[in-house]
Amino acid sequence: MSKIKIAIVGCGNISECHLKAYKNNPNCEIYAFCDIDEKTLMEKGAKHGVTRLYTDEEKMLRELPEIDAVSVCTWNAAHKDCTIKALKAKKHVLCEKPMAMNSKEAEEMIKAAKENGVKLMVGFVRRFGDDTKTLLDFINCGELGDIYYAKATYLRRNGCPGGWFGYKALSGGGPLIDLGVHVIDLVRYLMGRPNPVSVYGATFDGIGKRDYLKDKPQYKARGGNITVQDVEDMATALIRFDNGAVLSVEASFNMHIKKDEGSIQLYGTKGGIKLDPEFEMYSEKNGYLVDINLSKKVGMDFDKIFQGEINYFVDACINDVDVSSIAEDGLMLMKILDAVYESARTKKEVVI
Ligand SMILES: NC(=O)c1ccc[n+]([C@@H]2O[C@H](COP(=O)([O-])OP(=O)(O)OC[C@H]3O[C@@H](n4cnc5c(N)ncnc54)[C@H](O)[C@@H]3O)[C@@H](O)[C@H]2O)c1
Incomplete structure (x- = not known):
């Protein structure tokens, strides 16, 4: 069986945990990196011996159609756009927590996954x-x-x-x-x-x-x-x-x-x-x-929980396991968080 090709979008701190776990999974190949910060991108490429390096995710997805799956490890404000771009290019996506900035964004992400027939999982690593x-x-x-x-x-x-x-x-x-x-x-x-x-x-x-x-x-x-x-x-x-x-x-x-x-x-x-x-x-x-x-x-164990999460995602991609309930849980979480912030603002109970 050929290995699935993984791209990382957002090459900061937590991407190291994803990378370590992907490397330990025999069914994966770390294929490309994307980060809007060129210095971070170059350092990450050199560290992991990856040469397909992009500061623009759309360009990466256009030039490397063979990518199978993407880990979105950007700051939270970029989760929605980076995820939807990858889903629209028919890539499976593992998006870090929190799924998005709010429930409206999370709904758009789920819609994009359904419309494009690919998997969307949220990194609930615990x-x-x-x-x-x-x-x-x-x-x-x-x-x-x-x-x-x-x-x-x-x-x-x-x-x-x-x-x-x-x-x-x-x-x-x-x-x-x-x-x-x-x-x-x-x-x-x-x-x-x-x-x-x-x-x-x-x-x-x-x-x-x-x-x-x-x-x-x-x-x-x-x-x-x-x-x-x-x-x-x-x-x-x-x-x-x-x-x-x-x-x-x-x-x-x-x-x-x-x-x-x-x-x-x-x-x-x-x-x-x-x-x-x-x-x-x-x-x-x-x-x-x-x-x-x-x-x-x-x-x-920090390494072990990330290994578990990445193995689960890779298995879902290869064996077509349905992970939509995890994305639905991501949306539910965002609804709860929206309601907490709304209640804090209004000083009243919020009905979901
Ligand atoms: N699961 C966990 O336990 C855990 C722990 C820490 C962080 N996180 C999550 O991981 C995500 C990243 O956190 P971090 O600590 O790695 O942050 P970080 O600042 O170290 O890295 C984020 C990277 O994303 C890049 N980026 C931002 N927008 C981008 C875009 N549009 N395209 C490409 N790259 C972009 C930034 O340049 C930066 O290098 C956050 O959502 C955070 O909540 C999860």
């Missing part, structure tokens, strides 16, 4: 962790009963990555769209993908404009030395689903906490589970309250 798989096993075996409440936390004390991540015009928002998206998707996925019906949210931006670069020199401004930071520092929301369950989510780039923290907690009629930093389960047995721990720890 789904591929061993910890997630273990948790799902427990849920599927009925250990939690009916899940009625969940908490998802992704808090950083001083962790805006800088550059375009803090600039709304390129990112679409702050920690909610960057970090919250991971944990909201994870909870929804573990709950069996219920549909959101309403959202009450709030965002805060009182401390983000401090000079965080002094404290974290490694957070160099990305995207042409952007120094504007106009996204929220912190977001919190209550999301109600059509099965009656409620998710409480909180995400921050800047917040006065002791240290960064992240966790997923699910509460059901038979048991509760906490994930991150470790798997813990709370239940009842024979009239006693019991805490259950795994004798062998399961965790989340």
Whole structure:
């Protein structure tokens, strides 16, 4: 079987994770790179020995019709256009999270995938962790009963990555769209993908404009030395689903906490589970309250989750596996995020 030819659009930080995983997949060939920043493009080409280098995606797609699939790893504002260009050229697309800037853009992307008969997958990489798989096993075996409440936390004390991540015009928002998206998707996925019906949210931006670069020199401004930071520092929301369950989510780039923290907690009629930093389960047995721990720890390995995601995408391209539900989940996420930002603006509950 011939290898599928992969192009990367957006050759920054996260493209390295995609590249490493594609290289480990025997069914792929890294074929071409595209980045609007010529320096980044040239460096990436030299590093990976790729010589088909383009600063214009349309030109690349025109000149290299043999490309099979594209990873879109640009900043968020370019996801929609870069994805739709590739879909219209009949390429399968793996688009990084968040799927788009808002739900309207996500709908256009799904429409383009359907019209062109190609695959569109969103990079919900946390789904591929061993910890997630273990948790799902427990849920599927009925250990939690009916899940009625969940908490998802992704808090950083001083962790805006800088550059375009803090600039709304390129990112679409702050920690909610960057970090919250991971944990909201994870909870929804573990709950069996219920549909959101309403959202009450709030965002805060009182401390983000401090000079965080002094404290974290490694957070160099990305995207042409952007120094504007106009996204929220912190977001919190209550999301109600059509099965009656409620998710409480909180995400921050800047917040006065002791240290960064992240966790997923699910509460059901038979048991509760906490994930991150470790798997813990709370239940009842024979009239006693019991805490259950795994004798062998399961965790989340960054390389492994990207390998899982890329292998899944490549397999879908080669064996014509339907991944449309993952794009639909990307759209659902964008609807939730739109509603949180809208609720924060209006200070009212938003019905989806
Ligand atoms: N899955 C994860 O855990 C994870 C982690 C980090 C980032 N991300 C996502 O990956 C994406 C990229 O993040 P990053 O940290 O790599 O950013 P980055 O700034 O390091 O890289 C983005 C690159 O995209 C390029 N670009 C922008 N518009 C383009 C266009 N129209 N055509 C071609 N290239 C274009 C920029 O020049 C830049 O080199 C973001 O959507 C981010 O949310 C995901």
